Amino acid sequence: MSQNRGQTRDAYSLILEAIDHGEYKPGDRLVESDLAERFGVSRTPIREALQRLETQSLLARDGRSLIVASLDHNQLSELYLVRTELEGLAARLAARHAAVEEVKVLRDMVEEDKAIVDDPTALSRANRRFHKMIHLASHNRYLVQQLDLVHRTMALMATTSLAVEGRGVVALQEHAAIVEAIANRDEDGAYQALKSHISEAFETRIKLSADS
Missing domain, CATH: 1.20.120.530 (GntR ligand-binding domain-like)
Structure with missing residues (x-):
């Protein structure tokens, strides 16, 4: 369980850092499988990290997809x-x-x-x-x-x-x-x-x- 929590924190930090560095820009779609492959992390912690980022309003829903949010x-x-x-x-x-x-x-x-x-x-x-x-x-x-x-x-x-x-x-x-x-x-x-x-x-x- 502790290992999974550690992976979730790592996945969260990796995605957040990529957004922060402009690798994912507002409007870009984030795909669970692509992120798992890119960061070498299993899909479960990626999914949990995406949910956390959505809760923090850093990601938004576009139909069934999650995209990087933008600020008006x-x-x-x-x-x-x-x-x-x-x-x-x-x-x-x-x-x-x-x-x-x-x-x-x-x-x-x-x-x-x-x-x-x-x-x-x-x-x-x-x-x-x-x-x-x-x-x-x-x-x-x-x-x-x-x-x-x-x-x-x-x-x-x-x-x-x-x-x-x-x-x-x-x-x-x-x-x-x-x-x-x-x-x-x-x-x-x-x-x-x-x-x-x-x-x-x-x-x-x-x-x-x-x-x-």
């Missing part, structure tokens, strides 16, 4: 509203609780990411790592859990706002400002800096959607 404008607005507040809270708590070592890691991330500022795909992955580090630095397990759910839903976006020309450079400047506020134990400053960062990303994404 209203859903996107709702998601960013929640994300903005939760991320801001994480920054506030990080300014209060982050260890010196965690702050150093955040600073190192900003410096290292300058080398990939012209690679939207790599920068998007680095951006997720940066935000995850802030979540962990908040030292609040329940907040981390809620942000994990929000970021799983973010995987349903087919494109990254960091692909917009010039956005990568600005985003890294915003990251640096967030880290400095955290390092200075400026709770209000960290909260506002991260909220502003997410707001800018949302505005960029709206423009991206309008142009597509």
